[in-house]
Amino acid sequence: MPLIAFTSPKGGVGKTTLTAQIAAMLARRGHAVLALDLDPQNALRLHLGRPMREDAGFMVELTRRPAWRQAMQPTASGVQLLAHGAADQRRALELGVALLDHPELLVAPVRDMLADPQQVVLVDTPPGASAALSALAPLADLLVVVLLADAASASLVPQVAGGRQLGRGTLAARMAERSVVVLNQVDLDSPLSRTVMDMSVAALGERLIGAVCRDERVAEALGDKRLLADEAPGFGGAAEDLVLLTDAIAAMARLPPPGRPRGARPALLDWGFR
Numbered sequence: 001m002p003l004i005a006f007t008s009p010k011g012g013v014g015k016t017t018l019t020a021q022i023a024a025m026l027a028r029r030g031h032a033v034l035a036l037d038l039d040p041q042n043a044l045r046l047h048l049g050r051p052m053r054e055d056a057g058f059m060v061e062l063t064r065r066p067a068w069r070q071a072m073q074p075t076a077s078g079v080q081l082l083a084h085g086a087a088d089q090r091r092a093l094e095l096g097v098a099l100l101d102h103p104e105l106l107v108a109p110v111r112d113m114l115a116d117p118q119q120v121v122l123v124d125t126p127p128g129a130s131a132a133l134s135a136l137a138p139l140a141d142l143l144v145v146v147l148l149a150d151a152a153s154a155s156l157v158p159q160v161a162g163g164r165q166l167g168r169g170t171l172a173a174r175m176a177e178r179s180v181v182v183l184n185q186v187d188l189d190s191p192l193s194r195t196v197m198d199m200s201v202a203a204l205g206e207r208l209i210g211a212v213c214r215d216e217r218v219a220e221a222l223g224d225k226r227l228l229a230d231e232a233p234g235f236g237g238a239a240e241d242l243v244l245l246t247d248a249i250a251a252m253a254r255l256p257p258p259g260r261p262r263g264a265r266p267a268l269l270d271w272g273f274r
């Protein structure tokens with residue numbers, strides 16, 4: 001526990017970037033972090049520094065019920081990665097259909113991941129609706145909706161504020177209670193960006209939990225296989241915003257305190273075993 005999913009009704013807003021950066025920052029703080037990529041673009045692995053040539057993954061094998069522990073890939077940041085794996089369009093569509101018919105293919109292993117009370121599971125999702133997100137959303141402790149501070153995202157704020165991007169009915173309403181919003185690529189020198197931010201504050205209130213400024217170093221970090229968690233503290237820019245966002249997410253998802261022994265045998269420890 002817990003499960004935190006990064007979603008958006010729109011593509012290219014920074015879901016994968018934020019998933020990787022927040023995962024790395026949580027790992028740096030001592031949390032046991034598992035990052036699961038549900039997106040057939042299979043890009044999270046690159047943000048976490050795995051080699052481009054690698055095309056193995058967990059999701060792509062899902063119909064064969066893979067053992068998730070064996071599919072985990074270590075990364076330099078300490079985050080354990082469950083990559084999507086390479087999937088052409090046909091395979092991606094087949095997977096979607098399989099998940100619509102049998103959501104338990106994904107729900108069962110994720111429940112198993114969440115059974116470890118020390119483990120934090122971060123999920124990167126494809127843009128918009130997907131069978132994988134529909135399967136997992138009811139398990140999520142926090143749905144982080146990422147939007148840009150631009151006109152196209154602004155038009156989606158009322159929909160997100162009303163929780164309508166998650167569907168209709170009581171289940172969607174319950175999930176909407178657990179969804180929060182982050183504005184990414186904010187540029188305080190741009191009047192449009194400032195207006196969208198003000199409008200989002202007014203429409204979303206406390207559900208707007210963070211903003212990340214537009215910062216070239218975010219894209220450069222990806223190119224250099226670096227994570228902003230590695231930057232010096234007080235660096236400013238997006239690195240500082242990401243630290244604040246990590247604090248907000250950790251508080252909202254009620255993360256267990258980091259650094260306790262993993263896979264622990266508390267009873268054995270109580271009995272004096274070391």
Ligand SMILES: Nc1ncnc2c1ncn2[C@@H]1O[C@H](COP(=O)(O)OP(=O)(O)OP(=O)(O)O)[C@@H](O)[C@H]1O
Pocket residue numbers: 008010011012013014015016017018039041125126127184185186212213214215216217218219222238
């Ligand atoms: N705060 C930022 N400042 C500058 N560039 C950013 C910032 N956040 C993300 N980017 C850049 O924006 C682009 C899109 O980011 P990313 O791939 O994370 O979006 P996404 O929502 O995962 O996209 P998709 O919907 O295709 O999965 C990338 O080139 C990334 O480097």
Ligand SMILES: [Mg+2]
Pocket residue numbers: 015016017039041043124125
């Ligand atoms: Mg992405």
